[in-house]
Amino acid sequence: MNGSEQNLIEALKEIADELYPNMIFFAQKLVQTPSISGTEGKLADLDIAEMQKLGYDEVFRDAQGNIVGVVNGTEPGPTIMYNSHMDHVSPGDPANWLGYDPYGGEIDVCAVDTRDKKPDQAECIHGRGASDVKCGEAVQIYTGGLLLKLREKGFPLKGRFLFTGVVQEEPAEMVGMLHLLDQTFPAKGLTYDAMVSSEATSLKIYCGHRGRVEMLITVYGRTSHGSAPWLGVNAIYKALPLITRIKDELYPSLPSDPELGQASVSLNIIECSPGALSIVPDRCMLSLDRRTLPGETAASAIAQIQKIIDDLAAQDPEFRADVAVKSAVETSYTGLSYEAAKDMDPWKISPDHGFVQAAAAALEALGQKVEYGYWDFGTDASKTCGIDRKPTIGYSPMQEQYAHTPYDKCRTDFMKTALEGNAAIYLNATLQGPETYKKVEWK
Known part of the structure; x- marks a missing residue:
């Protein structure tokens, strides 16, 4: 690692420390805001306001209610989309939450599963959507804020960072992502070269999942x-x-x-x-x-x-x-309706693919342990990689085993790690050549 790379990493970690308290508070606000599929309007308002506060170059909402935040680099380069969905499933019977308010966003120290599945204690945010995907959503939005502060300090940024928050992921027809990429992006003159999903990965790099047909x-x-x-x-x-x-x-x-x-x-x-x-x-x-x-x-x-x-x-x-x-x-909170087939494509990307390797190298440079995994459930990456064949990974502080359960929570220490990791992935991946963004193929 040369001196300039070391300076960048030190600046990245320093800014992450600075942003961390506000990021955690923002994640609490997201958990405290109900956003069951089709009712994401208030959550979208919060996301838009936070990106504007952080100084994003452009923030907008499309006709379906999806939101987009743009951070422009100082030099030409690829566009990497960081994506979260804004909806969540019903909390179910509040009596099952063992004393936690499903919309409380409470923080305490509790028992958690570590990455090696051994019981441990850690500080967590509790509530519906904490692990699917509101804490990851907060981290991704603050990743854009971290990149903006690096830009302010004079560090060069290549390409373009996009945060996209989509509606109606949970019903599993991908109507939010389909509208965003097939309608909104062309109308706005936007494209993307790769995607990082905030779906739960326990800080591993996830490389695919099965498809789903109802x-x-x-x-x-x-x-x-x-x-x-x-x-x-x-x-x-x-x-x-x-x-x-x-x-x-x-x-x-x-x-x-x-x-x-x-x-x-x-x-x-x-x-x-x-x-x-x-x-x-x-x-x-x-x-x-x-x-x-x-x-x-x-x-x-x-x-x-x-x-x-x-x-x-x-x-x-x-x-x-x-x-x-x-x-x-499916009808969005803006009133736009789609009839969609319940069909999500399977996909996987090889750990040897250039984009995955760029992400892994970025995490290693931070001293993070690099592991790979695959989701049991489906995600909107069925569109980005399954259909569009764009390089796609998952990287997130949230843990899959808590999703859709009354134990829904996210570790705050993992959120800090993921904030640094997300920014490093962007910085390293945008330095790479076209091979990093080649079409994803599988047998």
């Missing part, structure tokens, strides 16, 4: 009076062999990936209609959660179910069923 199977029968079931065709009974084959034949045959694990299928909802005690049902609806691997698509997942349907229909003249990808209409 499928609806409808099995058809014929109604009759419940007192004379022999006069009808019970759709629930007709669904039983289909369920059995999905569980016993399809699931065990699904492929696996050495990093992402096994593809899976889970029957999570069963409904029937008319749904009255005295009527034999003529429809049975099965909702499947199908997790896909690179190389699999919604079409290929549908085809597997269709084959089972066709086989059963050939054996039983009374068996009728169809299958489709589920969709939903």
